[in-house]
């Protein structure tokens with residue numbers, strides 16, 4: 001990630017023998033110094049016994065703001081929101097035991113969506129480790145599979161090096177969460193603040209630039225395609241805004257259609273005619289059909305997730321597949337790839353553009369007119385069409401109207417998980433990267449509200465909206481307290497259908513409508529709930545009042561919760577049903593067949 | 605990935621930073637992602653004790669083996685991953701300690717076979733032996749098999765350690 005390059009490292013260059021620099025510091029002081037020197041301005045955290053020395057140092061300084069969340073899971077999601085919108089790593093501080101275990105969902109979320117996070121966890125004193133001491137948990141053991149890397153710091157003198165290394169690991173190569181477990185006595189013990197001088201890891205050096213021969217082969221394969229497509233993913237966002245610009249440049253110079261994963265939305269402008277919308281399970285008709293029928297595909301920063309491919313045997317059967325990814329293990333994992341390129345997305349795109357120009361590949365390209373004609377025919381299906389109503393607010397309508405009022409405002413949108421998330425991906429238009437926050441890989445209900453907080457902290461003046469669901473909202477609703485405390489002007493737009501709508505949809509489609517425990521019974525009065533936290537609460541049910549309500553929400557100078565009562569039994573389409581291929585998509589109004597077999601039921 | 609190709613056994617060498625938790629990381633990777641481990645050995649191999657060499661014998665289809673190597677490679681403390689099985693000839697050795705108890709004919713026969721296999725007697729009592737035997741895994745299997753009829757009590761084995769043949773190293 002580009003951000004690491006902007007980090008200054010005064011400690012490494014500090015004059016040797018500098019008395020002040022070498023005066024012994026406590027581990028906690030070292031943590032704060034290293035974080036400040038690394039350019040950290042915000043920590044999302046929650047205190048407890050095992051991090052009191054660090055909290056004491058936070059109290060004594062004013063270079064880093066600490067945002068007190070109401071649950072450690074939310075601290076990590078907030079840090080993810082901060083990271084995803086700024087491009088800088090998000091920093092989290094939690095206590096030992098329950099503090100650390102509460103953070104695990106957030107860490108796993110960051111792991112699956114490749115979000116750079118530094119999570120400092122308190123740990124019991126070194127001599128107590130392994131004794132089942134009070135609030136002891138084997139944090140490095142528990143977080144090993146859900147972090148990119150983790151550390152237990154046993155030597156106070158190594159604190160600065162570990163923190164610098166953790167930042168390097170979290171932000172280089174495929175980004176991810178890193179846990180630093182800090183025993184309490186290490187936080188208290190004093191040692192000279194010394195850096196070994198190299199901030200990188202001793203041996204970890206991810207490959208950034210792709211193999212030239214593979215890139216040339218890829219460029220030629222793309223130039224030969226009569227039906228090419230670019231399938232871009234979250235890796236483009238991780239590679240920094242320049243990667244998005246390069247993607248746009250490459251797509252425009254080659255005239256190829258672009259589709260994006262859920263995580264990649266905004267990397268290529270949604271308003272561009274070459275954009276086909278999102279692909280995959282709830283992707284557009286044109287994107288999925290184009291993926292199925294293409295003859296060459298450039299997958300870049302995308303990992304052929306099962307939500308994207310549908311049934312593997314039927315996935316884009318006739319195409320030459322090029323995959324650019326920074327992580328070798330993403331290649332040939334789900335789908336066999338013809339031309340793999342291990343590289344950072346920006347670096348690879350820069351080279352592809354250069355090769356395209358050097359070799360005048362544009363002149364060699366067959367005309368794409370027939371391909372675009374076919375795509376236009378797919379577009380004419382108008383796959384996102386829905387039956388509007390005067391009686392109730394259709395969820396799609398609610399998002400269309402929201403899009404109307406946020407247009408041009410550079411709003412940052414987060415979502416929870418469920419139907420509203422998919423509708424948001426379909427109906428909201430992202431023209432720039434870093435404006436879309438969603439839990440893609442893990443699908444974590446409760447992600448959106450704290451992620452919005454993180455974004456709002458990073459961009460206090462930006463319009464930040466959590467598109468929420470009635471069920472998901474309740475998974476981290478305690479964060480209303482955080483919003484209230486810091487008077488964050490976030491907008492909470494609950495698409496309240498009184499159901500775990502996505503679960504209900506699956507039950508209706510695949511389980512003969514047995515709606516087992518998917519009704520949102522005993523919902524609170526969301527308006528009053530917001531008011532109880534000192535937040536403006538609103539609700540709307542009448543479609544005629546929808547526009548006014550949305551405008552009032554957006555224009556209110558402060559936090560707002562809008563309980564938007566939408567149609568209860570609306571399904572999200574298009575949909576690639578269980579066990580089907582991309583060209584077997586269902587649209588609203590189609591007769592829905594139950595999954596063909598148990599195997600199909602099991603994979604979705 | 606669902607792949608139906610043939611399943612092959614591969615011996616993989618991994619050079620890792622000699623730091624706490626690195627073995628747990630490797631083993632967790634195998635169990636978490638459902639890969640097989642037929643054997644795994646680990647020891648520091650340089651004088652400064654900075655790196656360890658892990659030898660893993662695993663099995664899978666071609667794509668699974670490729671995934672295993674890619675997943676190992678992206679662990680932060682892993683420096684190098686080499687698939688000895690595809691990178692040319694290699695030698696692989698296993699060490700076994702085999703305890704055999706018995707008297708009379710069987711005892712004599714056990715000792716005779718041990719000599720044929722070039723096993724060392726590392727412990728002896730009037731009615732038992734512990735044999736030490738190194739060799740390729742199938743040689744050890746054959747020896748243990750023979751001993752099972754001659755009073756085999758228990759076996760301890762190290763699992764394979766392996767190096768490529770020829771002058772170059774990892």
Ligand SMILES: Cc1ncc(C[n+]2csc(CCOP(=O)(O)OP(=O)(O)O)c2C)c(N)n1
Nearest residue numbers: 418419420445469470471472499500501502
């Ligand atoms: C933490 C967690 N638990 C369970 C699920 C499974 N799940 C996926 S969507 C969903 C329902 C979400 O309901 P709601 O937030 O109301 O959104 P809707 O689908 O109605 O728009 C559930 C329970 C999940 N994704 N995350």
Ligand SMILES: [Mg+2]
Nearest residue numbers: 469470499501
């Ligand atoms: Mg709902």
